[in-house]
Amino acid sequence: MNHWLLKSEPGTFSIDDLAAAPRRSTAWDGVRNYQARNTLRDSMKKGDTAFFYHSSCEIPGIAGIVRIVKQGYPDKSAFDPKDAHYDPESDESDPRWYTVDVQLVRKLKRLITLDELRKHAHKELSDFVVLRRGNRLSVTPVSKAEWQFVLSLE
DNA sequence: GCCAACGTTGGC
DNA sequence: GCCAACGTTGGC
Numbered sequence: 001m002n003h004w005l006l007k008s009e010p011g012t013f014s015i016d017d018l019a020a021a022p023r024r025s026t027a028w029d030g031v032r033n034y035q036a037r038n039t040l041r042d043s044m045k046k047g048d049t050a051f052f053y054h055s056s057c058e059i060p061g062i063a064g065i066v067r068i069v070k071q072g073y074p075d076k077s078a079f080d081p082k083d084a085h086y087d088p089e090s091d092e093s094d095p096r097w098y099t100v101d102v103q104l105v106r107k108l109k110r111l112i113t114l115d116e117l118r119k120h121a122h123k124e125l126s127d128f129v130v131l132r133r134g135n136r137l138s139v140t141p142v143s144k145a146e147w148q149f150v151l152s153l154e
Numbered sequence: 155g156c157c158a159a160c161g162t163t164g165g166c
Numbered sequence: 167g168c169c170a171a172c173g174t175t176g177g178c
Contacts (some may be wrong), residue, residue: 007164033162033173054169056164114165136163 002043003142004050005130006066006102015052015063015107024104025069028139030085032097036139041072041098041142049105051142051150053130061113062150070101098135112153124149 006028008014018026031040044050045068052064074095078087090096121131129140136144141148 009164035173060165065160134163135170 002021002045002048003144003147004039004044004048004068005053005062005140007048007053007055007138009056010063011057013014014054015104018052018064018066018102018104019107021104024060025101027075027099029075029097031075031099031138032078032087033136033138034087036096037096037139039139039141040100041099044068044100044139047069047135049147050102050107051110051147052104054111057116059111059113061111061115062108063111063116065105066102067105068100069103072098074101075099091144108154110154112150116153117150 003120013026018024031037048068050066050068051062052066054060054063067088073094073106075085077083077085077098077099078090078095078097079092080086080092081088085097087096117125117128121128125131125146128134128146129137129142
C-alpha cells in the first residue's frame, strides 16, 4: 500500500467540500501535468492513501486523509469544451489525461501546517517532496516513514 | 535539439 | 500583487 500527497486549493475544492460530497468521494480530475498524469494513471492503486493538502491559501498544510477508491481512468473533463480544464487535443480514443476517485477517510484533528512541516525539513522530512523548493507537482509520493511521521505530529 | 518567451503554480 | 521556479510551446 503506497502513500501520496494531493494538492488542492481550498478556495476551489477544500477538505470540507469533500466531506460534503456524495459518498464523501470525488474524481481527482483536472490535473494537466504529464508527470502527475503518469502517477495518476500508472502508480496510484485502489486502497492507497493520500494526504489532502491545502495550497495557495492563507495557511497551507495537510488537512486530511483520503483513499483511492477507483484507480486510473480517462479524465472526461478534458473532453468537455465548457470545462475549465478542457483540452481539445485529448482524444476520446486516445485520452491524454487521467484521474482517480478518492474518498475521504478523515480530516486530521488539526491542520498540520507547511510551517510546522518545515521544522522537520532537515531531519525526518528531509526528502518530503512538498517541501522541495519550487515544487509545483500536484500529485507526489510520500514514503511510509514520512507518512507515519506526519501523522505522529497530529 | 536548443532556447527564449510565455503561462502556471504557490508561498509570501 | 509579487516573484521564483519550472513546465510547455514554438521558431530556428
